[in-house]
Amino acid sequence: MSETPTVRPARANAITTWDFEADVVIAGYGVAGACAAIEAKRAGADVLVLERTGGWGGAASMSGGFIYLGGGTALQKALGFEDTPENMEKFMTAALGPGVDAAKIHDYCQGSVEHFDWLVAQGVPFKEAFWGEPGWEPAHDEGLMYSGGENSAPFKDIATPAPRGHLPQMENKRIGEKGGGYMLMKPLIDTAESLGVRAEFDIRIQRLIVDEDDRVVGVVAKRYGDIVHVRARRGVVLATGSFAYNQEMIEAYVPRLLNRPAASIEEHDGIGIRVAQALGAQVAHMDAAEVAFFVDPQMVARGIMVNARGQRYITEDTYCGRVGQATLNQQDNKAYLVMDEQALEAALATESSVTFFRQPPKWAAETVAELESDMGLPEGTLQTTVEVYNKHAEKGSDPLLDKKTEWVKPIGTPLAGWDLREHTGGFTLGGLKTDLDSRVLHVSGDPIAGLYAAGRCTSGVCTGGYASGTSLGDGSFYGRRAGKAAAAQQD
Numbered sequence: 001m002s003e004t005p006t007v008r009p010a011r012a013n014a015i016t017t018w019d020f021e022a023d024v025v026i027a028g029y030g031v032a033g034a035c036a037a038i039e040a041k042r043a044g045a046d047v048l049v050l051e052r053t054g055g056w057g058g059a060a061s062m063s064g065g066f067i068y069l070g071g072g073t074a075l076q077k078a079l080g081f082e083d084t085p086e087n088m089e090k091f092m093t094a095a096l097g098p099g100v101d102a103a104k105i106h107d108y109c110q111g112s113v114e115h116f117d118w119l120v121a122q123g124v125p126f127k128e129a130f131w132g133e134p135g136w137e138p139a140h141d142e143g144l145m146y147s148g149g150e151n152s153a154p155f156k157d158i159a160t161p162a163p164r165g166h167l168p169q170m171e172n173k174r175i176g177e178k179g180g181g182y183m184l185m186k187p188l189i190d191t192a193e194s195l196g197v198r199a200e201f202d203i204r205i206q207r208l209i210v211d212e213d214d215r216v217v218g219v220v221a222k223r224y225g226d227i228v229h230v231r232a233r234r235g236v237v238l239a240t241g242s243f244a245y246n247q248e249m250i251e252a253y254v255p256r257l258l259n260r261p262a263a264s265i266e267e268h269d270g271i272g273i274r275v276a277q278a279l280g281a282q283v284a285h286m287d288a289a290e291v292a293f294f295v296d297p298q299m300v301a302r303g304i305m306v307n308a309r310g311q312r313y314i315t316e317d318t319y320c321g322r323v324g325q326a327t328l329n330q331q332d333n334k335a336y337l338v339m340d341e342q343a344l345e346a347a348l349a350t351e352s353s354v355t356f357f358r359q360p361p362k363w364a365a366e367t368v369a370e371l372e373s374d375m376g377l378p379e380g381t382l383q384t385t386v387e388v389y390n391k392h393a394e395k396g397s398d399p400l401l402d403k404k405t406e407w408v409k410p411i412g413t414p415l416a417g418w419d420l421r422e423h424t425g426g427f428t429l430g431g432l433k434t435d436l437d438s439r440v441l442h443v444s445g446d447p448i449a450g451l452y453a454a455g456r457c458t459s460g461v462c463t464g465g466y467a468s469g470t471s472l473g474d475g476s477f478y479g480r481r482a483g484k485a486a487a488a489q490q491d
């Protein structure tokens, strides 16, 4: 049976007992929920957070911790990088679409410097050190890195390159377990607690509650099998994360991501989106997805990526998430990495945060023709690709895809091929359409009274492309807005 009826709103006049009450009720204690809680509390509201799991943090606390910020943050300045909000806006508009919400991107870029200062003021630590190597994350605890292909084609010629991946400092990190994301969340939660934000755990929201004017006035939740009614005097903030783990929604909106959720948690089941849809909420860019590519960027930058036709399809020195998106969305998830022995040795001599991705090649050969045949590529395809690549690489250029000179070297022999088919996974970027105050918009275009949302249950700054840090970035930025706007409502 479909789950749809269970997400239909409940009527307030049918509820006899309220188990909890607050001015602002927030569903989800990840990054968007924590930021909403802090700002709502500071704006004078009594705040209650409802969290499905036994503790705070969500995907955010397991994450790498990249926060996409720029426009001249104190960290960018301290490390000698020039950036302006306008320059950042140019990059984000070009790289994160198609179909970006221009008003949101503008707003986000204009507010980015202040948002960085706010995070620092909440106690989030950033080390003044830059990591300039290709990578998913810095190898150590550096605080700044390129995280979206800003310094590679085509964006290097669209906006002045500036690194905007800001990372909370974390010693002895373990990717996917304990990283910069924890060091972002811990100070935020400490701040919320010190302000007097209340939190209830092991409580899972299931439906919204509306009054006779269809204003959202609470949520129905479940705790240990019991139904719980929670009243929100001023507003409800949805901050429950993406729909990466909702099989039905993935099938309907992002079928390429089927059975490959990554950089996400099982609690991301789309509930925030569905309860709001049941009230007539508008959604946007439901087909957009972040795509992680399980490979070491230090290797990719030094080799060539080819598709099932033996042809290059993306500049290899770009952000590996772009390589992942291009592979999954445009190459049917079929990709191979080709490197010669020298390039491999150079890659293996580097430091990397993901050395566990350094698997041995599937094929090794003395000639390109032999490798092409072993890989099962049509005769002449890889040979032509390498011939064209080498012809220009002799002069240090790559007129086909504009890979930067520092990474362009003729491919010699012996050489090897890595089978990177089915090497991607990711999370969804589409969700509720919200305005700049994080109000959830109805399909008619008006805000739904009493309902706010932020984080990955909303459509944020990314509508197609992605840069590392934009999820924690827009989640924290618009989480704050949601908290402020909800607190500002009259009881």
Ligand SMILES: Cc1cc2nc3c(=O)[nH]c(=O)nc-3n(C[C@H](O)[C@H](O)[C@H](O)COP(=O)(O)OP(=O)(O)OC[C@H]3O[C@@H](n4cnc5c(N)ncnc54)[C@H](O)[C@@H]3O)c2cc1C
Pocket (backbone or CB within 6 Å): 027, 028, 029, 030, 031, 032, 033, 050, 051, 052, 053, 056, 057, 058, 059, 060, 061, 062, 063, 064, 065, 066, 067, 068, 175, 176, 177, 181, 203, 204, 205, 206, 239, 240, 241, 242, 262, 263, 264, 265, 267, 268, 269, 271, 454, 455, 456, 457, 468, 469, 470, 471, 472, 473, 475
């Ligand atoms: C390994 C990894 C690395 C990543 N690296 C980065 C990175 O470097 N930079 C970046 O920007 N993003 C990164 N991400 C993605 C990022 O963490 C998420 O996209 C981001 O946390 C989304 O914010 P959110 O507040 O919407 O969701 P979350 O932070 O996940 O918070 C949502 C919360 O809602 C709770 N919840 C869900 N359903 C209910 C319910 N029914 N009732 C009550 N509570 C509920 C969840 O349990 C969770 O605690 C990474 C993710 C992972 C897992």
